[in-house]
Amino acid sequence: MCKNMPPLELAIQFHGHICPGLLIGVRAAEFAQKHLDISQDYDEELLAVVETDSCGVDAIQAILGCTFGKGNLIFNDYGKNVYTIASRDKNQAVRIAQKYGATSFRESERFRELNRKQVLSEEEAAEKENLIGVLFEKIMTMPLEDLFTWEDVELKMPGKAQIHATRQCAVCGEGVMETRTRQTETGILCIPCYNKLGGEA
Amino acid sequence: MCEANVYIDRGAGEELLMEKVDRIIPGEENNIFMESIFGERRVVKARIREMELVHHRIILEEVKEATGVRELEIWLEPDTDHGHFHEGEEVSLKLLKGYNMKADPTAGLQDIKAFVVSEGDKREVHLHEHDESKNIILGQETEGLIQVYVNEEDKLYTKLIVEIGHHHHHGLEPLGLPLEIVPSNYSHARMGENYEIQVLKDGEPLTGAEVRATYSGTQNRDYPHHLTTDSEGKTRLYLTARGNYLFTVKHDGITSTFTLMKSF
Ligand SMILES: [Zn+2]
Ligand SMILES: [Zn+2]
Numbered sequence: 001m002c003k004n005m006p007p008l009e010l011a012i013q014f015h016g017h018i019c020p021g022l023l024i025g026v027r028a029a030e031f032a033q034k035h036l037d038i039s040q041d042y043d044e045e046l047l048a049v050v051e052t053d054s055c056g057v058d059a060i061q062a063i064l065g066c067t068f069g070k071g072n073l074i075f076n077d078y079g080k081n082v083y084t085i086a087s088r089d090k091n092q093a094v095r096i097a098q099k100y101g102a103t104s105f106r107e108s109e110r111f112r113e114l115n116r117k118q119v120l121s122e123e124e125a126a127e128k129e130n131l132i133g134v135l136f137e138k139i140m141t142m143p144l145e146d147l148f149t150w151e152d153v154e155l156k157m158p159g160k161a162q163i164h165a166t167r168q169c170a171v172c173g174e175g176v177m178e179t180r181t182r183q184t185e186t187g188i189l190c191i192p193c194y195n196k197l198g199g200e201a
Numbered sequence: 202m203c204e205a206n207v208y209i210d211r212g213a214g215e216e217l218l219m220e221k222v223d224r225i226i227p228g229e230e231n232n233i234f235m236e237s238i239f240g241e242r243r244v245v246k247a248r249i250r251e252m253e254l255v256h257h258r259i260i261l262e263e264v265k266e267a268t269g270v271r272e273l274e275i276w277l278e279p280d281t282d283h284g285h286f287h288e289g290e291e292v293s294l295k296l297l298k299g300y301n302m303k304a305d306p307t308a309g310l311q312d313i314k315a316f317v318v319s320e321g322d323k324r325e326v327h328l329h330e331h332d333e334s335k336n337i338i339l340g341q342e343t344e345g346l347i348q349v350y351v352n353e354e355d356k357l358y359t360k361l362i363v364e365i366g367h368h369h370h371h372g373l374e375p376l377g378l379p380l381e382i383v384p385s386n387y388s389h390a391r392m393g394e395n396y397e398i399q400v401l402k403d404g405e406p407l408t409g410a411e412v413r414a415t416y417s418g419t420q421n422r423d424y425p426h427h428l429t430t431d432s433e434g435k436t437r438l439y440l441t442a443r444g445n446y447l448f449t450v451k452h453d454g455i456t457s458t459f460t461l462m463k464s465f
Contacts, residue, residue, distance in 0.1 A: 008393050009465045012443070106240030126421040127242060133425070136441040140393050 007033075007063040008140075014062035015055060018132055020103060020111065023139040024081065024147070025059025028096050031144055032064065032085035035094050047093075047157055049074045051082040060085075086155040093155035102147050107134050169193055204238055205257040209247060215260060219243060222259070230271075231264040232423065244423075271300050273308050275353055276447050276458045277361040278417075280336060285464045288366040292339040296328065296351055296359075301415050301424050302447050310335065311354060318348040318376055339363070350376055358457040364389070375401055382412070382448050382459035390440060390463055397437040398459065399430075400450050406434025413449045416442040424449070 005013070008026055015022045033039070038046070048066035050057050053075060060066055060083060066073040086093035114120060114128040139147070166175040170187030182194040189197070204223040208215040224236040231246045247261035279286070280293035296313070299305040315326045315337050326349075328335040337349060350360040358378050375383045378401075385397035400407040408431065413424035419442070428436040440446065446461040 005465070006391060009391070012392075013465075018441075018443075110240045110242070122420065122422075123243065123245075126419075126425075129420050130242075130425055133441040136393075137439045141439075 007059075011059040011062045015058040018136065019055050019115075020108060020132075020135045020139060021055030022059050023136060024098060024103065025056030025083075026063065027139065027142075027144065027147055028056065028083045028098075029059050029063035029085075031096060031148065031150070032083070032094060035150070036085065036087045036090055036092055038087060038090070045070075045072055045088055047072045047074070047086040047088070047155070049076060049084040049086075049155070051076050051078040051080040053077065054081075056081060056083070084153060084155060086157060088157050093153050094150055095153045096148050096150045098148055099146070102142075103135075103139060105135065105138060107131050107138075111135060171197075205252075205254070205259045207235060207259045207261060209245065209261045209263055210250065211263045218245070218261065225249075225259065230423065233261065272451075272456065273298050273300055273305060273357075274359070274449055274456045274458050275310070275351060275357045276302070276359045277337070277349060277351065277460050278445060279361075279363070279462055283464070285462060286363060286365050288344060290365075292347075292363055292365065293331075294337040294339075294349060294361060294363075295331075296335040296337065298353075298357075301421070302417050302419065302445075306333065313351060313353050315349065315351045318350070319345060321374075346373065348373070348376060350378065352378075355379075356455055358455065359460070360458070361460040361462065363462070375404065377404060378457060379403055380407075380450060380452050380455045380457040382450060382457060384459075384461070385435060390446075390461055392440050392443065392463075392465065395437045395439050396446075396461065397435055398448055399433065399435045401434060402452060406430075406432075407450075407452065408432050408434055410434070410450055410452060412436050414438050414446060415449075416446045417444040418442075 007030055011022055011026050012018055046064050046066055048060050048064060050060060061073060064085065081098035082095065084093060084095040111128065111131045114124055120128060165178045167178050167181050167188050169176050169190040171189055171193040174190060176190040180191060182189045182191065204221040206217060207219045207222045209218040219235055219237055219241065221238045222235050223238050226234040228234055231248060232244050233247050234244050236242045246264045248264055249259065250262040251260045275296060275298045277294045277296055280295045286292050297304040298308040298310055313328060315328055316323055317326050317339060326337055329338055344366045347363045348360060349363065350358065352358050358380060360376065373384060375381055381401045383399045383401060385399055390396050400410050400412060410430045412428040412430060414426035414428060415424045419425055426438055428438060430436045443465060445463055448459045450457050
């Protein structure tokens with residue numbers, strides 16, 4: 001029982017708390033698994049292109065195994081709840097977009113309001129806990145068609161992550177990946193040092 | 202335009218409690234539930250003193266909570282943070298008394314009897330005093346689906362099901378308590394699933410009974426869930442919290458609880 005946690009529990013454990021954003025990511029990850037017909041213990045690599053950096057991405061990482069460290073999680077900073085999941089094996093990709101207004105329940109608004117508060121009274125803490133419960137059930141039992149739109153897309157899989165040589169920065173002395181260095185009169189610099197010197201040395 | 206502002210008198214005059222309230226439901230135990238047109242919700246312990254409908258004012262009077270007024274219940278909790286037991290592991294359960302899964306250390310336990318039921322065999326077990334708590338310890342040899350129940354003065358009952366080792370997904374026999382909560386389909390309960398229970402009174406389904414449900418660590422002072430049994434004595438709850446749940450039913454002077462152990 002200790003291994004093989006179900007996706008929902010994996011995501012909550014990884015993220016640390018339960019929140020509506022995470023649960024939407026859980027639904028998206030589960031949908032991708034079904035749509036791409038990949039089993040849960042699928043160990044072939046998937047690729048995820050996410051257009052948000054909020055809670056939901058943690059579900060994608062925990063459930064689909066697409067992580068920054070492995071290089072199969074690509075973040076486009078568009079501020080949209082859109083997840084494109086691709087399977088190299090199946091040569092298939094699906095773009096999943098959260099529908100506008102899909103989760104704008106009155107409970108969501110109140111939840112966000114309480115979430116912004118620094119200090120909650122005993123009553124408010126209980127209220128927030130109950131709101132999470134209500135939203136949990138709503139989001140997890142909603143028909144997928146009400147939550148997302150999706151389409152199959154062509155996605156070029158990037159090559160395997162490349163390993164670059166490490167150079168030493170002439171100012172701070174720390175190591176820096178070759179492709180991220182700046183060649184200057186002072187020598188080879190890392191980006192922070194290059195910026196500190198006003199972008200021109 | 203029918204909403205009203207709600208004021209409360211906590212003993213020092215009226216103060217605004219909530220604006221533009223469009224729903225008020227007086228509940229049990231002096232609870233008043235309010236909802237505003239903004240979707241804000243609150244529950245307060247109060248009684249309605251006056252409703253000035255023309256002025257859209259509702260005035261509540263706070264009901265001070267007298268300690269010890271609440272009827273206490275007993276329940277069992279696994280004495281492990283892990284939520285379940287492994288084969289060969291010593292099974293230790295804590296017997297607690299309190300309300301809404303919050304133990305009241307001052308509550309005394311009298312005339313306690315504890316039993317273990319496994320594959321039709323029933324045996325009485327002793328309670329061990331353990332750092333101010335009373336524990337039921339089952340031997341390491343135990344395996345399978347085991348039901349443990351405790352009875353205090355034939356008024357308070359509690360029951361818990363322990364699953365040790367492999368999964369046992371067959372049906373569970375009711376124990377035959379005067380008032381008993383029985384899970385409909387025993388299986389490993391998980392968040393994001395509906396959990397169904399049945400209430401039996403003297404072995405017969407009890408219709409229209411109020412079943413309250415809570416979970417460990419709730420920040421609610423009172424039970425967060427109130428359910429009602431259907432014509433088959435059944436009701437269900439969608440599980441959204443981590444940890445163990447407690448279901449409670451009260452009928453004819455008997456309070457019976459059931460602890461649902463969850464791994465996560
Ligand atoms: Zn979150
Ligand atoms: Zn540097």
